[in-house]
Amino acid sequence: MKKLSILLITILAVFLISCDVLDTEPQASLDANTALTDGASAQAVLLGAYSRMQVTPYYGAHFTLSPDLAADNARYQGFFDSQLEINSGSVPISNFWISTAWVNIYRVVNIANLLIAEVPNIADDAFSSRDRVLGEAHAIRALAYFDLLRVFGYHFDVSSPYGMPLLLEPIENNDFNLIPDLERSGVADTYQQILDDLNTAIGLMQGYVDNTAMSYWAAVALRARVNLYAGNYGAAFDDADDVIENGPFSLVEDVQDLFDTTSPTSESIFDLVFSDQDQSSLYVFTFQRDEYNVDPDLTGAIEAGDDRAGLFVFERGSDRPVKWSNPNNANNVKVLRLGEMFLIRSEAAVFDSNDPNAGLDDLNEIRDRAGLGDVGPFANIDEYVDALLQERRIELNYEGHRFFDLVRLDRFEDVLNRDSFRRAFPIPRDELQIQENLDQNPGYPIE
Helix, strand or coil: CCCCCHHHHHHHHHHHCECCCCCCCCECCCCCCCCCCCHHHHHHHHHHHHHHHCCCCCCCCHHHHHHHHCCCCEEECCCCHHHHHHHHCCCCCCCHHHHHHHHHHHHHHHHHHHHHHHHHHCCCCCCCCHHHHHHHHHHHHHHHHHHHHHHHCCCCCCCCCCCCCCCCCCCHHHCHHHCCCCCCCCHHHHHHHHHHHHHHHHHHCCCCCCCCCCCHHHHHHHHHHHHHHHCCHHHHHHHHHHHHHHCCCCCCCCHHHHCCCCCCCCCEEEEECCCCCCCCCHHHHHHHCCCEEECHHHHHHCCCCCHHHHHEECCCCCCEECCCCCCCCCCCEEEEEHHHHHHHHHHHHHHHHCCCCCCHHHHHHHHHHCCCCCCCCCCCHHHHHHHHHHHHHHHCCCCCCHHHHHHHCCCHHHHHCCCHHHHCCCCCHHHHHHCCCCCCCCCCCCC
16 A cells, blocks of 8 residues: 555544543544534534644644744744754754644644535534534634645745645545545645635624634634735735724733733734643743743844833843743734734735835834834835834734745845745655655755
8 A cells, every 4th residue: 555644644643633622622533424413513623623723833832933933033042953943944854843734734624624524514403603613614724724835835926836735625534545645736726725715714704703713803814914925915905904993803002911811802813722721832932941032133123112022031141032921831822913904904005005105004003002103204115114024023023924024025035144945944755755746845855
């Protein structure tokens, strides 16, 4: 029998595990033919998707922290080779984080696939939340594919063939012989799949508000981010504007209050919830083991009088972020929050109109909240991008944005002094060895 890739073996393994998160026991182990029989079992599988998002290689630690480590916001002070490689900017195809991230994000995809395929067919008259569960599944799959595209694909070039393999159906009957050997889709097709999922999710979840789930407003906010990356600036503006003007959210007055809590705030659009019983690894890596230290380049970029300086502990040789400082690893991960929507609306306004001052009000809204004076007007787009990157860097540090911002705003080579092919991480060696149709990203070896 042909050997199976680590990706696809673990996709199947998703049916063989269950975790204990939230109030209903999540199930990622259910065979579609036997277990998805009613609304309760569908809800359990849905919670299994959120549980899989919480693992350490995904939002439980490394996906949240590694984009800053790969850029110029964090520096690694520990001893794990995988993180040292990411910090160096020379990530090999054998890197442990990219291998485990690929596997675990595709696990999330496959749980969503199971729900999308089977929830419409559940014969349960009491299943009143069918549309909501199905909508969340589409939104979760969109988030997972967008995260995969940002790490492993050429998200910055819509014309590129280096998108993601699109697994859109659950593995039939857990039959190992039926696992597909998928080719990579183009970037445009990958974006289209993500947007199709989000459009479906938004249509299904009208009126559903929950800032601890991929609810209606989370799907709209994610669509704003996706359209921004894809260069659909008018659509990105409209969605960010909708969230800001019509959503039930408000900026927290004191930026410290955003993170000095283990609960969602008025700014939370989607918090991935952790607790004393259901912990992340963020405090362990940033504080307890003191591994993800703050790069001096980041602390040096903080302006005098910026209230966000209070989100760091400054100690000689060991500056640390305090966004994830709960000693029980119970801080929620803020996957989507209102502050980012102001920055998206600002950027989209500028690039949609080609006017460097079209987004000034929103940029300065974030600065004002941080206790800073206004910037602008700008003479040209480059001046605006400098100011935008400054605000995104200080506002969203240690939340998983910096690396991708430098790539998509064409500052990667200048700021990080690296070869352009490293704008995308390599496809993991384990996958390339098994999947004959899977192409490596340019510049990287295949074995």
